[in-house]
Amino acid sequence: MVIAAEWLLFLSTNLHILVVSTSRTSNLTFVATIFRHGDRAPIDTYPTDPYKEEIWENGLQQLTKEGVRQQYELGQYLRKRYEQFLSPRYNKRELLKFPSKNCPRYYELMKETTQLPEYQNQIKSWKGFTECLANYTGYNKDHTSTHRIWKVYDTLFCQKSHNFTLPDWATPDVLKTLQEISAFDIKSHIGLYKITEKARLTGGILIDAVLRNFSEAILKSSPLKMVMYSAHDSTIIALQAALRVYNGIHPPYASCHIFEFYTEHDGTFSVSMFYRNDSSKDPYELVLPGCTSPCPLEHFTQLTAPFIPQDWRKECQVTEQSQRSDVTTVALSITVGVLGVLLIAVLFWGWRMHTATTWSHQNA
Missing domain, CATH: 1.20.5 (Single alpha-helices involved in coiled-coils or other helix-helix interfaces)
Structure with missing residues (x-):
């Protein structure tokens, strides 16, 4: 579903883009990016959905033409931003791409969150709505889970963004309620209950991976300069929640979180973070709470340590x-x-x- 990061940079190697780079290339040593895929078709349809898979040009879950354009534009931007850092042409030894990972134990914590008494009233208040929604969507009202509700919301959102005519029952109030339930689902992912433990099992694993990639690149003196993680909106939310920089706004398509590592004049290292969530603007700088930017790497590591698992396999109960x-x-x-x-x-x-x-x- 996500276009390979290598291809994005390869395509944009010789293209000129009028973007002002804010990267400190003079002492830039390593870069890690976590980017969301571009615009896509719905993950799945609900039983009574009038628009089936055939209506989408590349099928369900796949990038649309707009999604391809968004990913291509992101590749162009990154090529321009790091044109003085990376080789003029794509070099596979300089750049690696990884998929994001999931942790089974994390989903157990989410289930625990929704069972807490203080949140049961909020969930019960949606019961009548979900039963009514089941009548329209063709789901069994006794099994209209949060995941199925999200599926309906995701489908309607995709259809609306592509100017499809929505069903009569999909009124503004219905869409608003679906959005509220979706927002609560995000909160259950990153907050409400055992916040630090959730961070350790999701975003913390990714922070650890980024730091380890940087350390290995330095210790091994390898030509590796950049790693890119293809991700979903939930991945970026989890990452930024673990870093305590999440702004509460849903990551848009092709959004990108950037880590830049620098070698300082005294031989120490520092790190800055940037977030690109608007293609018409340069990324804005993110500052880790308790530090400055750039943040000395040693201090950055100390501040993020509580949110990084020492043995994620054990904590994930693998x-x-x-x-x-x-x-x-x-x-x-x-x-x-x-x-x-x-x-x-x-x-x-x-x-x-x-x-x-x-x-x-x-x-x-």
Whole structure:
């Protein structure tokens, strides 16, 4: 669904963009970015949705033409911002791209949040609404979960942004209530209950990954200069919540959180953060609470330490059995892939033999 970061930078290598760079390239040492994908089609449809998958040019979950444009524009911007830092042409040794990760234990905490007595009244107040919504959407009213409600909201939001005619029941009040429920869902992700623990199991893992990538690049003296994480809105929210810089505004498509690491004149390191959530403006600077910008790396590490797990596998309750299951899944995938290649080879060989036999008969 997300266009590869390498491709974004490759496409924009020789394009000139009138953007003023605010990056300190003179002593810039390493960059890490976490970017959200561009505009997309809905994740899924609800049973009575009049617009099925065929209506979307690339299918459900996929980038639209506008999404492709947004990702391309982001790639252009990053190329221009770091044109003095990266090689003129894409170098795979300088830049790496990673997907974001999920933690099973984190979702248990979310469920616990919605079961707290102080929030049950708020959830109960939506019960009549969700039962009514079930009648219109074709869901069973006894199983209209928060996830299904979000699916309806996501679908309507995508349709509205693409100027589709919404169903009659999707009134402004309905959309407002759906937005309130969606906002509460975000709060349950990052706040309300066991905030620090949630941060450690989501955004904290990503902070740790960024810091580790920087340390490894320095210690190994490798040519690696930049890492890019493809992410979702929830990933950026979790990251910024763990950093305590989340502004409460939903990350727009193609938004990008930037870490810039610098080597100071005394040989120490510092880090600045920027957030690009408007393509018509330069990113604005984010300041970690308790520090300045740029923040000395040692101080930055101390301030973020409470939100970074020491052993995320243990805290996420990843058992040896689940790890073996993951390995088994990968092994099966590889086996199926190999068998598929062999099957294609056998079929091709059979076709060649058949063609050769037919040719020899025709020319006998």
